[in-house]
Amino acid sequence: MPLQSHAQWRPRVATCFVATAVLVGVLAGCGSGKPGSAPSSASPSGPGGTVSITEDLGGTSSEPVTFDPTKSHVPMVQNPWDMAIYSTLLRPTPSGGYLPELATSATIVDPRTIAVQLRPGVVFSDGTPVTALAVKQGILRNRDSKASAFQAILQDVSGIDVTGDSAITIHLSAPVAGAFYPLLAGEESFIVSPAASSGDLNNHPVGAGPFVLQQYVPDQKIVLARNPRYWDAKDIRISELEYVNTAPGPQQVNALESNLANVSQIPISDVPAVRSNSAYTVGTAAAQTQSLWMPVCKSTAPLNLVPVRQALSYAIDRPAINAAVLKGVGEPQWALWPQGSIYFPAQLRNYYAYNPQKAQQLLAQAGYPNGFPLSILISPSPVIEQAATIIQQEWKAIGVKATLVTSSNFVNDLYIRKVAPLGINPEVRGGVAVLTGPYQPGSEGDLCNFDNHSLDAIASQLSSLAPQNPKAIDLWRQAQTYVVQNALSIWLEFSPYVFASSKKVSGVQFLAQYALPVPYYWSLSVGG
Amino acid sequence: MVRLVLLRLLSVVPVLLVASSAVFLLLALVPGDPAVTLAGGADATPQAVAHVRSQLHLNDPLIVQYGRWLGHAAIGNLGNSLETGQSVARQISERFPVTLGLVIAAALVGLLVGVPLGIASGVRPGRTVDAGARFFSTLGLAVPGFWLAIILVSVFAVHWRIFPSSGYTGISTSFVGWLKCITLPAVTLGLLVAATLARQLRAAVVDALDTPYVRTAWAKGGTRRSVLFRHALKNAAMPVVTVFGIQLGFLLGSAVIVEQIFSIPGLGSYMLGGITAHDLPVVQGVAIVFVVFQMFTSLLVDISYTWLNPKVRVA
Numbered sequence: 047m048p049l050q051s052h053a054q055w056r057p058r059v060a061t062c063f064v065a066t067a068v069l070v071g072v073l074a075g076c077g078s079g080k081p082g083s084a085p086s087s088a089s090p091s092g093p094g095g096t097v098s099i100t101e102d103l104g105g106t107s108s109e110p111v112t113f114d115p116t117k118s119h120v121p122m123v124q125n126p127w128d129m130a131i132y133s134t135l136l137r138p139t140p141s142g143g144y145l146p147e148l149a150t151s152a153t154i155v156d157p158r159t160i161a162v163q164l165r166p167g168v169v170f171s172d173g174t175p176v177t178a179l180a181v182k183q184g185i186l187r188n189r190d191s192k193a194s195a196f197q198a199i200l201q202d203v204s205g206i207d208v209t210g211d212s213a214i215t216i217h218l219s220a221p222v223a224g225a226f227y228p229l230l231a232g233e234e235s236f237i238v239s240p241a242a243s244s245g246d247l248n249n250h251p252v253g254a255g256p257f258v259l260q261q262y263v264p265d266q267k268i269v270l271a272r273n274p275r276y277w278d279a280k281d282i283r284i285s286e287l288e289y290v291n292t293a294p295g296p297q298q299v300n301a302l303e304s305n306l307a308n309v310s311q312i313p314i315s316d317v318p319a320v321r322s323n324s325a326y327t328v329g330t331a332a333a334q335t336q337s338l339w340m341p342v343c344k345s346t347a348p349l350n351l352v353p354v355r356q357a358l359s360y361a362i363d364r365p366a367i368n369a370a371v372l373k374g375v376g377e378p379q380w381a382l383w384p385q386g387s388i389y390f391p392a393q394l395r396n397y398y399a400y401n402p403q404k405a406q407q408l409l410a411q412a413g414y415p416n417g418f419p420l421s422i423l424i425s426p427s428p429v430i431e432q433a434a435t436i437i438q439q440e441w442k443a444i445g446v447k448a449t450l451v452t453s454s455n456f457v458n459d460l461y462i463r464k465v466a467p468l469g470i471n472p473e474v475r476g477g478v479a480v481l482t483g484p485y486q487p488g489s490e491g492d493l494c495n496f497d498n499h500s501l502d503a504i505a506s507q508l509s510s511l512a513p514q515n516p517k518a519i520d521l522w523r524q525a526q527t528y529v530v531q532n533a534l535s536i537w538l539e540f541s542p543y544v545f546a547s548s549k550k551v552s553g554v555q556f557l558a559q560y561a562l563p564v565p566y567y568w569s570l571s572v573g574g
Numbered sequence: 575m576v577r578l579v580l581l582r583l584l585s586v587v588p589v590l591l592v593a594s595s596a597v598f599l600l601l602a603l604v605p606g607d608p609a610v611t612l613a614g615g616a617d618a619t620p621q622a623v624a625h626v627r628s629q630l631h632l633n634d635p636l637i638v639q640y641g642r643w644l645g646h647a648a649i650g651n652l653g654n655s656l657e658t659g660q661s662v663a664r665q666i667s668e669r670f671p672v673t674l675g676l677v678i679a680a681a682l683v684g685l686l687v688g689v690p691l692g693i694a695s696g697v698r699p700g701r702t703v704d705a706g707a708r709f710f711s712t713l714g715l716a717v718p719g720f721w722l723a724i725i726l727v728s729v730f731a732v733h734w735r736i737f738p739s740s741g742y743t744g745i746s747t748s749f750v751g752w753l754k755c756i757t758l759p760a761v762t763l764g765l766l767v768a769a770t771l772a773r774q775l776r777a778a779v780v781d782a783l784d785t786p787y788v789r790t791a792w793a794k795g796g797t798r799r800s801v802l803f804r805h806a807l808k809n810a811a812m813p814v815v816t817v818f819g820i821q822l823g824f825l826l827g828s829a830v831i832v833e834q835i836f837s838i839p840g841l842g843s844y845m846l847g848g849i850t851a852h853d854l855p856v857v858q859g860v861a862i863v864f865v866v867f868q869m870f871t872s873l874l875v876d877i878s879y880t881w882l883n884p885k886v887r888v889a
Contacts, residue, residue: 104839104847109658119612119658194612264668265839266742292740293837296724300739304731455852458607490610490618 094285095572097551100292100301100310104265113251115236116191122561127268129564132236132253140555140566144231152230157221157510164212168277170239171258178214182206184237199225200234224511225478256282256567266291283571308548317373320546330375330542331556331563337379340536343467343494348418355533357408361444363400368539371432375544379537381526382480389522394530405444417445423469425456430470461490476559478508481525582873597861598640601854608656608852653855662859673840677825679756683764692775699780714769723762723835740837759836763828767821774817778810811882819875823868
């Protein structure tokens with residue numbers, strides 16, 4: 047039976063609603079207060095200002111934060127902040143080259159020896175000098191930790207000689223000086239101050255990089271302050287660098303638009319929306335090592351036939367995939383290295399330009415005029431699923447009936463269980479591993495154990511040469527010509543890191559050769 | 575009462591055994607090999623993969639692996655994360671308060687919105703307030719949490735900038751900071767609870783107000799407050815409390831997604847990372863915490879019955 051006098055209940059019910067509304071109001075009042083005002087974190091703070099960058103600090107997609115290079119388990123994921131604190135012997139550049147940094151030069155003396163000349167007068171943030179002995183101890187500390195974050199080739203360091211106050215010679219147990227060279231710009235050459243190495247590095251890291259750790263709130267933020275003792279401090283134009291915990295995905299755009307951060311990597315799907323907002327600048331970091339490509343098992347029919355693989359390559363419209371899936375920010379991939387690379391052979395540009403007629407001819411020549419069925423393994427990512435759907439349609443036009451098989455564990459299912467003869471792989475590889483990973487026995491990534499002695503020999507020579515050596519450039523071009531002409535894999539797109547930044551921040555560039563994009567600290571400025 | 579609590583605590587043991595073995599076996603059935611990931615993915619050598627497998631005892635039969643885990647868990651050692659090497663128990667102890675805070679805040683939102691709405695709706699069935707409340711509860715049940723989160727962020731974080739779009743501040747660091755960070759996630763989770771509670775409470779109040787004892791209370795000259803709160807609502811609360819207990823467990827589960835959306839470093843995001851990385855000890859450890867939490871809330875519900883209904887106490 048309903049209560050009879052409804053009017054008398056109304057004040058109490060109203061009181062409940064008012065109380066709730068007041069509580070919500072109080073909660074809201076605990077925000078920044080003035081609607082439209084920005085949280086303080088991303089505001090400029092004094093000369094130089096603060097650059098706030100979103101990063102997944104929660105370890106959901108990578109690993110928990112550590113400031114001791116030897117405590118990292120996953121390669122390159124600690125680089126964004128550790129590189130700021132420790133710097134490296136050579137400074138990587140956004141274009142993929144190297145500049146002098148803590149070292150003024152590094153020379154491959156022979157395939158087993160690298161001579162490094164250190165910059166004189168450099169000090170750690172605690173004021174102690176960066177001596178040749180300190181660098182030796184730092185590299186050996188990293189090697190001896192056997193941390194899985196470091197590349198295995200670090201274990202090939204057989205000894206380091208101190209040849210002067212500012213000179214060391216690195217000796218390698220194998221002729222891999224060329225492959226080792228990029229490590230001089232990687233986490234393997236994060237040098238910890240010897241005075242601090244026995245202390246609590248995770249809370250008090252001491253390096254010789256452009257920033258020092260000011261505050262770390264686990265799973266929330268990392269605040270780095272400019273290191274006044276840094277040798278090139280004049281080129282660091284911001285006073286603070288802040289990493290704000292943000293999960294990857296649309297949250298990155300929200301963080302940017304809510305002013306929680308002023309620089310953020312953004313999902314490709316959000317590129318058109320962010321581009322249309324005049325408050326932000328959208329940029330890309332051309333990743334030489336991040337591409338969508340299809341590893342192919344070449345040991346079973348029909349993919350063991352070169353014309354079949356060539357046909358599949360010709361039947362893909364790469365510019366269309368770039369426009370539809372990567373919103374035009376990608377680069378159609380014609381070889382192992384992108385077109386801007388010194389290693390790219392010009393004659394391979396547009397080598398497999400979309401040509402379904404030629405694809406059908408090649409299939410007929412291989413004995414498959416009506417095509418054949420096959421499975422493509424894909425991981426559950428929107429970019430890969432969209433690219434796969436387009437490829438499925440394009441291959442259908444030449445008679446190849448592709449079935450998409452989604453895997454939540456791509457590496458295991460493709461390379462070990464061999465669930466499908468090919469898959470779409472979002473690859474991150476660098477250096478000689480671009481060649482040895484997929485085409486040389488010895489790693490799981492060599493699908494169906496492909497082996498070719500010519501390529502093995504080229505890889506071996508590349509391992510002993512400096513990256514910029516003309517002979518290395520020639521070898522890379524030879525290798526790619528062979529790999530592409532024989533369609534050892536099917537390449538789709540180079541997929542860059544895409545980031546957006548507030549107009550207040552200028553000079554935003556990222557180093558894309560690492561697993562997580564690392565800001566190029568030397569070009570950042572606020573309000574300039 | 576003590577007997578009830580002891581019996582319920584004892585019943586936790588077999589449930590934990592069943593739950594832990596089920597989680598263990600289900601994860602073992604999931605395709606994927608953490609050793610491959612840990613050894614470097616596609617770049618790993620078969621030797622490195624074999625080494626990792628041997629190091630982590632992944633070659634042992636499942637029953638042996640489970641027995642080893644159980645033995646350690648019995649003394650509070652939930653093992654170390656396969657991916658990071660960190661103690662799972664320690665990580666859980668650091669992250670559980672974060673999730674608990676979110677769950678409590680969401681439950682408060684659910685109670686503060688759902689209970690008044692349910693009462694207002696129940697005391698005037700068929701009227702405008704009732705229609706409005708039912709519309710809200712239907713909407714609340716129909717709207718997916720992740721969608722609501724996106725809308726809340728768009729309005730309150732991006733457009734008005736009242737709350738942060740993501741991130742977390744510990745309650746011990748700054749209560750106001752915590753409140754700022756927890757409000758949108760708590761509202762996201764709490765509105766669904768509110769909708770459920772409002773529906774349950776409305777039906778229970780309508781039923782209770784139609785009972786002879788309420789009529790008797792009116793006849794005895796009871797005031798509106800005493801009739802509703804002392805007689806009708808106390809009885810109407812029984813099914814609502816049951817539903818609320820279940821909803822607390824639901825909140826913990828839903829926190830997995832909401833923590834990810836708002837970058838909150840709680841158990842949910844930890845669990846999600848563990849699942850992604852096939853990190854068995856992490857998933858297993860968090861799952862056990864979820865089970866214990868659900869059983870604890872069930873126990874609280876049972877205890878509350880004895881307060882709400884004397885017949886339960888006698889039984």
